[in-house]
Amino acid sequence: MLSVQRMTPFFTRKEEFRLRLVFAYQYLSIVKGDELFHFIPTEGKEIVINMKSLQVENLGEVFVFQRGNRFIRLPLYQLLLISDIHSHLKTIMEGSLDVGMEIQVELTEEVLVESKELIESLETENRRRMIDYALETNDLDLFNELTEGMQQT
Known part of the structure; x- marks a missing residue:
């Protein structure tokens, strides 16, 4: 199981009923075993959340993490399954809750x-x-x- 150590969007944008979380270098990091891997935006770099259904819409987006010369490529759906990213998304969405309430x-x-x-x-x-x-x-x-x-x- 992976754990998310840091998850801070580079910027957050609201588009109609969607919330876009865009990540840049080292704004997202995961721990696998005892090793820390940092996010690099070579493929996917954003998470799109439907604020009506509270579902992630771009599950096929591939996130790449790097430690030295080793890389981990994870589709977003897999990252959601094998990590604790949900709790971090919940915290971010609570900050945007007033947007959802409108x-x-x-x-x-x-x-x-x-x-x-x-x-x-x-x-x-x-x-x-x-x-x-x-x-x-x-x-x-x-x-x-x-x-x-x-x-x-």
Whole structure:
């Protein structure tokens, strides 16, 4: 098992609902056994997190670590599986939590508006079906009650 000794993004950028963590030389280091390997940005250099689902999106990105003339190449999905990088990502994301909360509030308001419109549409359709039923069964009282409601709305 690998452990992450240092994980400090060179810079962090928010793009819509994604959080990009970009790493530079020695801003990320891992310990394998008793040996310390430092990140070098020869292939992959960023982690993209979807703030809605809290999932890492670029799992195929390859991270390269170096110690002297030895290299370790790890795809991001493998790094996530065999190291404690999750706890470091959690800490970084907690610093960006206010960004994520803004997104959640916007989504919640949007969902509420859409839900209200959908409910109103379903109620209107149901009222029309009930009017049809009142006409089929010759229920004049029900018909009058339902059509009065349609005129008011």
